[in-house]
Amino acid sequence: MLPLGNGSPAAQGVSISVTAHLTEMYVAKLKLPRLNFRWLVLGCYFPDGLGLSKLLQLTTGSSIFHRDILFGWTHSMPACGLAGLIVGAIFGRRAGWSFAFAALAHTVMDLGDPLGEKLFFPFSDSKFGLGLWPWSDTGIAADLLAYYTSPVSLLVEAVCLVLAIYACKRMTGSYNALRATIDLWKRERWLDHAPAPGGGKVGTLPMPQEQGSS
Numbered sequence: 001m002l003p004l005g006n007g008s009p010a011a012q013g014v015s016i017s018v019t020a021h022l023t024e025m026y027v028a029k030l031k032l033p034r035l036n037f038r039w040l041v042l043g044c045y046f047p048d049g050l051g052l053s054k055l056l057q058l059t060t061g062s063s064i065f066h067r068d069i070l071f072g073w074t075h076s077m078p079a080c081g082l083a084g085l086i087v088g089a090i091f092g093r094r095a096g097w098s099f100a101f102a103a104l105a106h107t108v109m110d111l112g113d114p115l116g117e118k119l120f121f122p123f124s125d126s127k128f129g130l131g132l133w134p135w136s137d138t139g140i141a142a143d144l145l146a147y148y149t150s151p152v153s154l155l156v157e158a159v160c161l162v163l164a165i166y167a168c169k170r171m172t173g174s175y176n177a178l179r180a181t182i183d184l185w186k187r188e189r190w191l192d193h194a195p196a197p198g199g200g201k202v203g204t205l206p207m208p209q210e211q212g213s214s
């Protein structure tokens with residue numbers, strides 16, 4: 001991992017994977033079925049302010065909101081852990097673990113891009129990142145073009161897409177990620193002690209294969 005120096009609002013690129021953050025939720029739920037899918041979704045988008053940082057990027061043409069102003073601190077491991085603790089204290093341990101796991105997974109995946117993250121904020125303002133693919137500081141369109149024409153980022157996107165579809169199919173029997181997302185969401189409850197739909201045990205996830213269809 002490369003330290004990128006102290007945080008500054010200089011970086012203007014987007015350069016992040018669109019598919020990766022979706023994939024994290026599906027693969028986490030497939031491999032760790034006791035995690036709560038609803039809190040995985042919220043935790044996964046906590047570092048980006050539940051989508052607000054993207055909206056600000058698109059409307060201002062700048063990514064300073066993603067990693068510096070407003071949502072720089074949310075891409076730090078202490079912040080993700082603390083947010084998970086708060087969620088856990090209010091909604092239960094399962095919710096807290098799910099939220100923290102997803103937020104940290106988002107932060108780890110973002111390390112691949114060139115913008116860098118304040119991983120140890122508030123203890124340090126230094127940014128870290130791997131810079132695996134190029135980026136452009138001449139606007140979002142140019143940056144997206146740089147991202148989607150880089151072999152490394154294209155490979156990451158392809159692998160994530162395959163993993164996401166595979167996980168959706170395993171968990172719900174459907175290749176349709178949108179349908180699978182709605183299905184997985186409906187199976188959950190916000191609170192640990194709330195009964196799962198249909199009277200099932202909270203945290204269990206019946207696999208299509210277990211029901212006789214492979």
Ligand SMILES: [Zn+2]
Nearest residue numbers: 047048075110
């Ligand atoms: Zn992010």
